Amino acid sequence: xxxxxxxIIAIEGxxxxxxxxxxxxxxxxxxSLCARLTxxxxxxxxxxxxxxxxxxxVFYAILGVFIAAALAExxxxxxxxxxAAGVLTVALGFASQTTASNLISGLFLIGERSFEIGDIIxxxxxxGEVLSIDALSVKLRTYDNLYVRIPNETLIKSEVTTLSRFPxxxxxxxxxxxxxEDIAHVREVLMGVADANSLCLDEPAPLFIFTGFGDxxxxxxxxxxxxxxxxxxxxxxxxxxxKVAFDEAGIEIPFPHRSIYTGEVSKPFPIRLxxxxxxxxxxxxxx
Amino acid sequence: xxxxxxxKKSPWWTPxxxxxxxxxxxxxxxxxxxxxxxxxxxxxxxxxSEETALDGNxxxxxxxxxxxxxxxERFVHAGEAERVVLSPMLADRPVVIRPRQPVFLxxxxxxxxxxxxxxxxxxxxxxxxxLLKEFPVMRLSDTWFGASTREGELCYAGRTHARHxxxxxxxxxxxxxxxxxxxxxxxKPVPLEKISLPxxxxxxxxxxxxxxxxxxxxxxxxxxxxQARVKIDSDLPEVARTLERLxxxxxxxxxxxxxxxxxxxxxx
Numbered sequence: 198x199x200x201x202x203x204x205i206i207a208i209e210g211x212x213x214x215x216x217x218x219x220x221x222x223x224x225x226x227x228x229s230l231c232a233r234l235t236x237x238x239x240x241x242x243x244x245x246x247x248x249x250x251x252x253x254x255v256f257y258a259i260l261g262v263f264i265a266a267a268l269a270e271x272x273x274x275x276x277x278x279x280x281a282a283g284v285l286t287v288a289l290g291f292a293s294q295t296t297a298s299n300l301i302s303g304l305f306l307i308g309e310r311s312f313e314i315g316d317i318i319x320x321x322x323x324x325g326e327v328l329s330i331d332a333l334s335v336k337l338r339t340y341d342n343l344y345v346r347i348p349n350e351t352l353i354k355s356e357v358t359t360l361s362r363f364p365x366x367x368x369x370x371x372x373x374x375x376x377x378e379d380i381a382h383v384r385e386v387l388m389g390v391a392d393a394n395s396l397c398l399d400e401p402a403p404l405f406i407f408t409g410f411g412d413x414x415x416x417x418x419x420x421x422x423x424x425x426x427x428x429x430x431x432x433x434x435x436x437x438x439x440k441v442a443f444d445e446a447g448i449e450i451p452f453p454h455r456s457i458y459t460g461e462v463s464k465p466f467p468i469r470l471x472x473x474x475x476x477x478x479x480x481x482x483x484x
Numbered sequence: 485x486x487x488x489x490x491x492k493k494s495p496w497w498t499p500x501x502x503x504x505x506x507x508x509x510x511x512x513x514x515x516x517x518x519x520x521x522x523x524x525x526x527x528x529x530x531x532x533s534e535e536t537a538l539d540g541n542x543x544x545x546x547x548x549x550x551x552x553x554x555x556x557e558r559f560v561h562a563g564e565a566e567r568v569v570l571s572p573m574l575a576d577r578p579v580v581i582r583p584r585q586p587v588f589l590x591x592x593x594x595x596x597x598x599x600x601x602x603x604x605x606x607x608x609x610x611x612x613x614x615l616l617k618e619f620p621v622m623r624l625s626d627t628w629f630g631a632s633t634r635e636g637e638l639c640y641a642g643r644t645h646a647r648h649x650x651x652x653x654x655x656x657x658x659x660x661x662x663x664x665x666x667x668x669x670x671x672k673p674v675p676l677e678k679i680s681l682p683x684x685x686x687x688x689x690x691x692x693x694x695x696x697x698x699x700x701x702x703x704x705x706x707x708x709x710x711q712a713r714v715k716i717d718s719d720l721p722e723v724a725r726t727l728e729r730l731x732x733x734x735x736x737x738x739x740x741x742x743x744x745x746x747x748x749x750x751x752x
Contacts, residue, residue: 363634392625399627399641400580400678424626424638 217267224263232256299333302349312359319358366425373414375449390442396431398422413454495694496545499569511544513658515621520551529556532622543657565610573604573731575683581642587676594667597646600659621658629680660696670707684734691725
């Protein structure tokens, strides 16, 4: 009789276990199917990041429901598990504050759309192209081909400049010309250089600003606009052209000047030659 | 001086035969181009200078023996093809043109301006035509035309002026003339300081004397809104010559007949 009981219990147990396994397998299949359907349905409306996030959410949600059902089937009380999970969550929460902050910051960054994959951003001193916006961080590729990981929290908290947002960009050149030059003539020469350069946009018109009377030179800011993609070409091209145009027009870009006085402006600067007699006799001997 | 290509014979855009060892030389305004037929390849050399007053009568297309000296661009094309087709095309972006002096168009008035834009040259060989290259006759300066530096589009700066009378506009073989009529149906005067001509929506027509034209564009400024209606004529432009259609619009099904924001057409 005990053997029969043992047999019955064993079969019951196996059946239960079997049912639980079937539930989990069914859950897996259904979850992956739903995830794929969600992905294909929303593909045109969401960015790749959001799409993957949605897909994962749907998958784990459905799988979670089926696993809970399987556990209930096997006789585990969900309540106890939930209680334990609650305590664990609090502990994990305290431990993973930064991670959670990064996660939430990531969601907000994606939602805000101030930059997207492929944009070029500058954060602090790092300039790079955005490769991916992940859950916890953003990955950049710098111009010298280095891989930089920036936590989302840092991006939310600090100033991020998106260099590739607008189609045209202004180049500000700071120049100095000698005090003897005629400012109107300098302006004419600079405008001529901008006119001749085909990468430099006619509109918005180049800007000539006289910024001030510097220590050694008259300080001028010359700003020209270009299509964003042509910015580097313009920067290299126009500086060379300005130098050539200045040389041709005889406009001097001065070196820094310092005037030295020995206390009185009107008196000449006194100089004393050392070892004058000795040097003179040395040269006589060589001859 | 232009016996090869003016009214007696045929305009420069008619197809020619260039056999192996020969080159076609084209002088058109500031452009000077040589296309040589080498062994299993074609060599293209292009040079462009500044526009001058002599551009009006220097159009020349000759086929001569000899290949270009300097290394131009080489296109590999093995075959017996000898047919060369040089065709003009219009610019690939809108062109921004200013009238000679700013004009105020009073309410209820209309004005017709004549604008000229430089053309592009398309070099094709063989039959059916195989495209070698498409390039502008002269290098044009970029410019931005729009409401602000954030919105707008990249255009070319037409450094010439819009004229009020057709007779004032010098005939240049490398430029296509577009008549543009602006009607002010509002009751306020509208300043015309710069105009963006929607060139990619226009077709190119040519006359036997080598002159190039596009259809008439009509801008109607409607009362009450900051909008203008653009209409591009489907008929040939009314100039006293027989015209042949050389190229269709680059942008099919463009925004003719729709309204454009005023600041996209007449910058302020």
